[in-house]
Amino acid sequence: MLQANQAQIMLQLQDKMNAKVNPEWLVTRSPFLRAVVIEGAEAIEHHGWKWWKKQDCDLAQLQMELVDIWHFILSELLLQAEGEHQQAQAAIFADIDQQSVQFDGQDYHFSELELLQKLELLIGLAAAKRCSIGLFSALLVDCQMSWVELYQQYVSKNVLNFFRQDNGYKQGTYRKTWDGREDNEHLVELMTQLDASADSFQDDLYQALHQRYAVSK
Numbered sequence: 759m760l761q762a763n764q765a766q767i768m769l770q771l772q773d774k775m776n777a778k779v780n781p782e783w784l785v786t787r788s789p790f791l792r793a794v795v796i797e798g799a800e801a802i803e804h805h806g807w808k809w810w811k812k813q814d815c816d817l818a819q820l821q822m823e824l825v826d827i828w829h830f831i832l833s834e835l836l837l838q839a840e841g842e843h844q845q846a847q848a849a850i851f852a853d854i855d856q857q858s859v860q861f862d863g864q865d866y867h868f869s870e871l872e873l874l875q876k877l878e879l880l881i882g883l884a885a886a887k888r889c890s891i892g893l894f895s896a897l898l899v900d901c902q903m904s905w906v907e908l909y910q911q912y913v914s915k916n917v918l919n920f921f922r923q924d925n926g927y928k929q930g931t932y933r934k935t936w937d938g939r940e941d942n943e944h945l946v947e948l949m950t951q952l953d954a955s956a957d958s959f960q961d962d963l964y965q966a967l968h969q970r971y972a973v974s975k
Contacts, residue, residue: 759905760850760851760854760905760908760909761905762847762851764905764906764909765847765850765851766843766847767909767913768828768832768909768912768913769832769835769836769843769846769847770843771912771913771916772829772832772833772836772916773836773841773843775829775916775919775920776833776836778920778923779923779928784836784837784840784841787837788833790830790831790833790834790837791830791834791884791885791887791888791889792884792885793830794827794830794831794834794880794881794884794889795881795884795885797823797826797827797830798823798827798877798878798880798881798884799881800823800826801820801823801824801827801877802874802877802878804816804819804820804823805820805873805874805877807874817901817902818946819942819943819946820901821901821902821903821907821911822911822915822942822945822946824894824897824898824901824903824908825908825911825912825914825915826915827880827894828894828908828912829912829915829916829919831889831891831894832846834889835849835850835889849891850891853890853891853892854891854892854895855892855895856890856891856892856893857869857892857896858892859879859883859890859892859893861879861882861883861886861888862882862886866879868892868893868896869896871896873897873900873901876893876896876897876900877897879893880893880894880897910949910954911949913954913959913960914945914949914954914963915945916960917960917963917964917967918941918942918945918967920964921964921967921968921971922934922941925971933971933974936970936971936974936975937974937975941967941971944967944970945963945967948963948966948967948970949963951966952966
């Protein structure tokens with residue numbers, strides 16, 4: 759289960775990341791739930807949905823999409839809370855154990871839905887400017903992730919986001935694909951080579967990304 763200190767750290771990191779991209783992000787009020795729609799569709803692609811051909815589920819990338827989605831959910835919660843971390847944290851824990859949601863006049867019980875149906879519901883809610891932490895928690899279970907693993911991967915992806923910004927992501931000069939693979943794939947590989955519980959994990963991962971990016975083509 760997600761711990762209060764982990765939720766607090768993630769909210770702090772997300773606030774810091776958003777402020778790095780745009781110091782006035784709370785005033786700008788970017789459409790974070792629109793991003794959830796897009797990332798949800800990408801998660802469906804990584805899972806595979808085409809019934810007319812054989813497809814294999816890329817679980818590692820599917821998990822990474824959930825981490826991306828969590829970034830935008832945290833941002834939306836902070837936006838709704840006007841930047842108040844404690845209020846956003848309370849919203850997480852008020853909803854995290856919910857087992858169903860009502861949408862478009864229908865009750866959806868998460869235990870009755872398959873993974874793709876949960877992703878479709880996530881997208882539908884986000885398009886309607888809503889999010890459900892209980893639904894997200896159910897998606898974690900389907901994708902074989904615990905909240906602890908989400909926390910570790912979130913911190914890793916946060917490092918990647920800072921790395922992107924430091925290397926020209928906003929200016930359009932950053933190369934997202936290195937040596938024929940996207941940076942997300944490099945991140946997954948490097949994460950397995952480092953100790954995620956170490957105090958220096960964030961710095962170690964940043965330096966590993968920097969070294970690989972510097973010599974890449």
